[in-house]
Amino acid sequence: MSRVANSGYLEMKVYNEIKDLIIQGELKPGELIIQDQIAKRIGVSRTPLRRAFADLERDYLVVTTPQGLTVRTFSEDFLISIWEVRSVLEGLACRLSSRVIDKATVIYLRTLFTIAYDEWVKTGDLEAYRKADVMFHTKLVDIAQNPILKNHFNYSHVLTIAFSKGILRSAHETYPEHMAILDALEHNDEDKSEQLMLEHLRKTIPKI
Amino acid sequence: MSRVANSGYLEMKVYNEIKDLIIQGELKPGELIIQDQIAKRIGVSRTPLRRAFADLERDYLVVTTPQGLTVRTFSEDFLISIWEVRSVLEGLACRLSSRVIDKATVIYLRTLFTIAYDEWVKTGDLEAYRKADVMFHTKLVDIAQNPILKNHFNYSHVLTIAFSKGILRSAHETYPEHMAILDALEHNDEDKSEQLMLEHLRKTIPKI
């Protein structure tokens, strides 16, 4: 996912495999990670592990305790911390995007949301809406064209995807908010778009 | 500075030494980093290098190009990107701090700034004010008690310190802003403190 580039095949493989082990719950929160065990399990030597661990730690999946490297426990407070940070980062993404976004993209995103929303209303299927949501937020970060922002976003994005409880607020509630943000973006209203995105995300925090 | 914890002595040493080499300009922006050379220069094997490189890349000091790992070139755009992100992060730090900061800390910070400001007015020496400034921003991030925020802040803070052109706006201009932020913090005004900090920092961006 958000691996740094300068790495061999195995380092990437190891990063992803351990990430999956954690997300799948095969490595349990708080569990001590022993290099040899993981190395054998994945079938590589310990050498590529160390770099992968550095990345896993950067992405908040593991943490170094006095006992050693352990799988991170995701307390509610921790998830809230992530959301607080993501909120301001995506608020910034909105502001920066509003300066450069083109009308076609706005229309595209609006259509995407509307179709998905209608589908949910009709069939009760939320999947399309959830996808549109992820796409929306990811896309804005791309459009913003701020490499630092993108990195910081990615760092914690892995997590929110992995550990969020899915949709936290009803589409009925968030759809109008998305539309309002898109309107602000369309009018290149920096302040308003940032403000709306912030409020949009912060409303979710109490639901965590 | 912001090393991850699970690392041996040499990995930390290597991280710091390469960081210094880059900041001191002995490794020039754009320069290709060859593992063997650096390893010999620092006097370690290539093994601990790899992990240090992962961290250096995370901290934006080096970057992987098609040619290999190179020292990052810090364009103006890049510095602006950092400032944009730092702005919202510290804005958030302010908001979170405003919830929990105690009066004593506010008074402490206010005094610190005022003494430093007066000294500048009297003697023309900016050093104390600059220090107070760094301390102020760092402290708020600590008070905020959001571990993610602190990490993200650290990631880019190394850089701004290393490569900023020093004080970018006159103390005459920023002193009242600092006071206003402290006032908002004292009154536990979340919105206002965040807003003021954001404006405070964003006013600096055009000067980059």
Added chain:
DNA sequence: GTATAATCCATTGTATACGAAGAATACAAT
């Protein structure tokens, strides 16, 4: 039986060794 000492073993951090891939260089052919 408890406390302390000594020993082992697990685990880690680091160095060295090895193999592969790509770039650079030398040489040959037209």
Added chain:
DNA sequence: ATTGTATTCTTCGTATACAATGGATTATAC
């Protein structure tokens, strides 16, 4: 002279080997 090909040489990623550290465990003294 230029292009094509073969052969080094560099550099990297990975595996293995080794040394040190710290914790557990057993042994020993009282």
